[in-house]
Amino acid sequence: MATTAPTTGTSNRFQHTRRSRWWLEVGWKYPLAALIIFYAAFPLVFVLSASLDERGSLAGTQRLFGSISFENYQNLNDTLFWTWVGNTLFIGLSAAIGAVLMGAAAAYAFSRFRFQGRRSSLTGLLILQMFPQTVAFVAVFLLLISLGEVIPALGINSKIALICVYLGTALGSNTFLMYGFFNSIPQEMDEAAKIDGASHSQIFWGMIMPLVRPVLAVVGLLAFVSAFGDFILARIILVSSENWTLAVGMYQWVSDQLTARWGIFSAGTVIAALPVLVLFLALQRYIVGGLTAGSVKG
């Protein structure tokens, strides 16, 4: 406006000071934002470019989008990548569903029933969830060796065993998140349903569960993401390569400097990260709420 509109000298100077004030207060934030976006995004742009590079080596990927080919993606079919995707989905979804069901049931009990030892159980859960399960991985490993001799499905190298280990944390980490949410649903609704002849299980499945859907989604997503990202337990429990999850398998691709397979790693990364990325960004508001309550990552 200032440059096109014919103005008098004083107002011109006024415009000028306004402009410099704008730069001082707001304008400089845009270049800074560009810098931050570059910082945040260049590794992601790089991995996308590397996944499309036909040479598939780390050395050949220094020029961004030097060549566009889908060879790396095709090469994924020759590896166990899709098996690992299947394993990760199976383990993650089972852990998520289990965590949601068990957490919700426990939160319902704590929120709706008054029973002896309720307060102390809640305190106990609160204390237990402070101790990360992964630190006890030596004991988990030894436990699964002994369990495997009795029940092979719960032994080392079993996906079921890994799911069970993940479910061990379901009660500790999720009950609180859900407990608060359950408390926000008025008790009077339960009482009305009870008078109408609903049993406690009908109230739980038919009335409460549909009402708490948002928190169920958050807990399910958090459980899935933590199973998806877990390395240490998956690594020691899943031995043979056809049972691996993505974290264990893709680590194997790049851990050895001599045989590192960057091309297929990049392609695999794009495929594995894209759904999580989209889901995360779409649900960011809920997840931040869940994080500040449970703080899982960070």
Add this chain to the structure above:
Amino acid sequence: MSTETTAPAPSTGKGTESHSRRWTGLGWGFVAKLLVMMIVNAFGVSAIMSAWNAQAWVILGASIVLLVVADWVYFSRRMLPLKYIYPGLVFLLVFQVFTMIYTAYVATTNYGAGHNVSKAQAIDAALIQAEREVDGSPSYPLAVVRDGDTIGFAISEDGVVEVGTSEEPLAEVDGSVDDSGRPTEVDGWEIVKVNELLSDQALAQEVTDLRVPVSDEADDGSLRTREGSTAKVYRSSLVWDEEADTLTDVDSGVVYTPNDRGTFVGDDGSTLPAGWYVNVGFENFTKAVTDPEYSKPLLKVTAWTFAFAILTVASSFLLGLFFALVFNDDRIRGKKTLRTLFILPYAFPAFLTALLWRGMLNPEFGIINKWFFFGADINWLGDPWLARFSILFVNLWLSYPYWFLVCTGALQSLPSETTEAAKIDGAGRWRQFRSITFPLLLVSTAPLAIASFAFNFNNFTIIYMLTNGGPRFEDTSVPLGSTDILISAIYQISGVAGGRADYGLAAALSIVVFVVVGLVSALAFRQTKKLEEF
């Protein structure tokens, strides 16, 4: 409540009859419960039976208790809250509470390589290890036989076929032999072809490990094979004397007695390789502090663990806070888009981030050196201090978005009156931030910072995936390195992924981590005062 009520029919029932007259005892819910409980009981009973067979008494006891309580909870009318808590509770007890207690137990033993079985199993192992081919033992023509998963040996002696397995000593059966005396047909068993033995490595291993007792008497020895076509009699040179609690070598006459370290020591000073785990009290804890091999590296690892956790939280908190302060400004356009782009690293799976940066920081081919340092050969992950810096930098990239989100949320919920009052009182911008915004912000973010500290204290993924704990310390034989934090050190020492196993020491260090994390969490606990909510 009465039949005259004309209120709309309840959503769960039909008709206008009083609910007290309706029979609701056995609905679909009950049938579903019955089905689930049938499956649970079937699984539980089979677990109990196989625990009995495997002589795993602890598992047997635990399965019986868990199953009985499950049936009691779900078929009694009184245990209403437990009906909802029990499934999660079982997993919690077995996979979290028990593992923690078990960690404490293992920490007081010398469980590890050379001491990884009970005493009875160690004696069996010692007897097997001392087995030698009996001098002048005839060599029997052999056929490997199979019945389902069980494999056994069929041999022939003077045309008579005998079959045995690892459990059952040799016994006569009907069958036929060829010219060389090798059994060709054995009643009730399937003959495994030699070709199959050659092509199936796992099966070949199983065959060479198989020991078939010659008779019920252990002193008669057992049949073993090296190549799968002939068997010879092997006998242990050691003899177990249960009364005296000793093993005697019948060839050399050396008597081995058990010591309190879980090893058999001979009267000539030699030891047997097979050992068992014994209680060693607090030795693992003192070993970590006093053993020169361990104490120095572990001290460095501990210091770095604290430095890593504190610096990560501090740097990402400050960067996130700075971005939040700058961009919490209504005059900026496209705030939502900017915010989504800012938190991209957070939405990217952490383990892939670490692996990706590992490639980007590669000194020869990585783009960090090529793009930003003009192709200089900077060994980011190979130099101890640069590797530490790289880890902090990558973790900053990974976690500043979290703090950006948290601080933005906290800033938006701050009361605007206080800042306005300060403005009126003439406080400058810096003063406003230092005296009002920042202290208020800390109140809501401090518990999260403590939780984040506890998380990073055990952030195994980023360390292991980025540097593998390396570069290795050169002044010790312990497989630890400059960027190892306690949990990755525990991983290396425990040997669960290969290498020499020392579960005892690893568990002792786990206990140390538990204590630290517990103390830090207790701090957070007092801060948030979550208990007040109940």
